[in-house]
Amino acid sequence: MEKRAQHRLMMVWLPLAGILAVGGYLLVTGHRLHLYQALPLLLLACPLMHLFLHRHHGGRHDKDDDN
Incomplete structure (x- = not known):
């Protein structure tokens, strides 16, 4: 059965x-x-x-985020 499924997959x-x-x-x-x-x-x-779009990733926090 497994061989049949592999054959069908290859046909696609x-x-x-x-x-x-x-x-x-x-x-x-x-x-x-x-x-x-x-x-x-x-x-x-x-x-x-x-x-520029990923500047806030990576663990850097602004001062406003500490509150």
């Missing part, structure tokens, strides 16, 4: 992985210019947002 995931791989390839090749234009945004904006 293998085609899905193939479809995602082909779709990803077509997306990258067809929209390469847009990806290059978004690269500075991803490399600069994401780390900066992470630093």
Whole structure:
């Protein structure tokens, strides 16, 4: 029974992985210019947002929080 379930699982995931791989390839090749234009945004904006939006995490407390 276990072998049958694994076979059924492979029948779903293998085609899905193939479809995602082909779709990803077509997306990258067809929209390469847009990806290059978004690269500075991803490399600069994401780390900066992470630093500024997570500044209150990590155990640091403001003076107003001690009351």
